[in-house]
Amino acid sequence: MAASGFEGFEKRLELRFSWHYPARDWLGLRRIEFHHLERVLALVQCTVVSAVGNGFFDAYVLSESSMFVYPTRVIIKTCGTTQLLRSVCPFILLAADLGLTICSCRYTRGSFMFPELQPFPHGSFKDEVSYLEDRLPAALSDRKSSVLRSNNMAHHCWHVFTATGCARLGYVTGDGSYTIEVCMTELDRASAGRFYPTGIMEGCSISKAMTRATGIGDINPRALICDFAFEPCGYSMNGIDGDRYSTIHVTPEEGFSYASYECNGSVHDAKDEITWVLRKVAQVFGPGSMSVSITGVSQEVWARIGGSLEALALKCCDRSDDEFPGAGTVIFRTFTRMTRSETTTGGYNGW
């Protein structure tokens, strides 16, 4: 790995709200004026580069990752050296002005490649948790922070903090909805190379050309894709499909290459949906190392995925699960590319 470079690993924040006025409106947080959103993002140190909305939510591609605004939920994911947690207080205040009270918070991230370059409080998970603890209202009394570790010190860990104050949250636990967060490093050079602009195709933007050439559009063929290509290299996209989002961010440079994939879904979807998605993502990026964190599904659901990634020469190295208030089960698995001898002798089956 390079001595320094762009930090691809993102910080992810999800804030959920509930109505405290008897009258509700179907827009909720989407009523927040765009110029207010811009000011919050300025605190975080990023800007909007592209956006699209449908009847369910608004999706913003940011200069460092993405933001999704649903009526009672906001998800914001930023990479580099952004100060993501500075958005917590402004969002709580903006929501309160619309009649919404915060009822749960979830913060997750992997391990930074260059932690020494992170600004306060992101230099340590302990500082991040402290920062959140001080700013979340006391009503979110059920709190937990934990690091899901890998046995292999070379692999990143998964840091999770959740806080909730809602006794019953049908949309958080028990309703079958889940979130998948995939982090990939050591991208194979051929895959990474497709995220460098190679000239404009006639009738097609650079970002569209990348989406097409890499097969990203095939991960969810139903999704409408809002893509963006960065100079001199790099790529981001948000996909919207009804109330479902998906998002991909790529840092292709050798030495610190990174790609992430995230989406939400439901256990009531087609049985093989998660399997299909994970296989397709691994095919697109050819990672040397891949971690998958799924929030909101049981271990039984995960077991159905079986050896799907094994067929792509990715062996499961570690597993770590935990329960979090307001989020349910968080399952964390890491995979590494098999060596030639491992693939020829049938591979590892550690599911």
Next chain:
Amino acid sequence: MPVPVPVPMKGLHFRPEIITPKAQGSKREERRRMGSFMSSFFGGGGEADPDEEGSSHVQAFHSFARWQLHLNSLSQTPQLMVVDFAASWCGPCKLMEPTVHSLASKFPGVSFAKIDVDELSDVAREFGVQAMPTFVLMKKGKEIARVVGAKKQELESLVQRHHTAS
């Protein structure tokens, strides 16, 4: 370039009752309160209302009849028309507003039309608008290109490419 086939509008739940004079008034009041509230948080001065009207180079259509008239008159000419499908409550649409006004000023030979998807939901449905903003470029009554989402460079390069009458 293949012309995209409009698909039935799905997943778009437009609520016409949001667009009422009362709603607009309360929205202005809400904005004023939020503006001063946020100013105190950020430590800035008074928050000015963002300018919603902008340049008059963009023609907004509020009735089906007027829209049809405009569409019919342009279908007889090779003039490029850019139709901006947006909603008053749509955040991503707000992001594109300055770009649309600036393009309208830069390319006076191009007709820029704005359609509110709640006011003229039938027109939005007819054009297969599934997400916003959606920009449909038309010449001689036929769609020649479309941009879905707030993509400034893509819209500008398409207008640049097609703005000459041919």
